[in-house]
Amino acid sequence: xxxxxxxxxxxxxxxxxxxxxxxxxxxxxxxxxxxxxxxxxxxxxxxxxxxxxxxxxxxxxxxxxxxxxxxxxxxxxxxxxxxxxxxxxxxxxxxxxxxxxxxxxxxxxxxxxxxxxxxxxxxxxxxxxxxxxxxxxxx
Numbered sequence: 001x002x003x004x005x006x007x008x009x010x011x012x013x014x015x016x017x018x019x020x021x022x023x024x025x026x027x028x029x030x031x032x033x034x035x036x037x038x039x040x041x042x043x044x045x046x047x048x049x050x051x052x053x054x055x056x057x058x059x060x061x062x063x064x065x066x067x068x069x070x071x072x073x074x075x076x077x078x079x080x081x082x083x084x085x086x087x088x089x090x091x092x093x094x095x096x097x098x099x100x101x102x103x104x105x106x107x108x109x110x111x112x113x114x115x116x117x118x119x120x121x122x123x124x125x126x127x128x129x130x131x132x133x134x135x136x137x138x139x
Contacts, residue, residue: 001029001032001033001036001136001137001138001139002135002136002137003027003029003134003135003136004133004134004135004136005026005027005133005134006043006131006132006133006134007022007023007026007027007131007132007133007134008129008130008131008132009022009120009129009130009131009132010129011126011127011128011129011130012120012122012127012130013122014064014086014122014123014124014125014127015060015061015064015121015122016050016052016060016061016063016064016119016120016121016122017060017119017120017122018054018060018117018118018119019117019118019119019120020054020110020112020117020118023040023110023118023132023134024109024110026134027134027136029136030105030108030109030110030136031108031109032108033105033108033136033138033139034106034107034108034138034139035105035106035138035139036104036105036136036137036138036139037102037103037104037105037136037137037138038102038103038104038105038110038134038135038136039100039101039102039103039134039135039136039137040100040101040102040103040118040132040133040134041099041100041132041133041135042094042099042100042120042130042131042132043130043131043132043133044094044099044127044130044131045090045091045094045099046087046090046091046093046094046123046124046127047090047094047099047120047121047122047123047124047127047130048093048094048096048097048098048099048120048121048123049097049098049099049100049101049118049119049120049121049132050097050098050101050118050119050121051101051103051112051116051117051118051119052116052117052119053115053116053117054112054115054116054117055115060119064121067089067093067123068089071089071092071093072089073085073086073088073089075088075089084125086123086124086125087124089123090123090124090127091123093121093123094121094123097121101118103118105136105138
């Protein structure tokens, strides 16, 4: 079976956000798959996807703080500045963390570890709605 669907993620503030439930709830055909792969592609260049801690929100805070300190918006060599001081750092973060994930699917759900969740990294102050392309291959 092959399925593909675009999901719209509601606008979120700058930082990292758990989106596991958004993805699972948005893909009802996921429940039909016993073995497969789900590929997620974020259709943006100033946000990211990653898998990390799903329990303690301090982990999301700390990663955001770490990135903001290392990639500030006022670096003198940034030339891409027309869209605001948060835009070029957002592109750097998206490139470092990535905009795609491939995840195992097992018995109708994502085969994540106990403490793993899907994160959206919103790297703009006002990123808006984010689109996510989900492609599932499985049986």
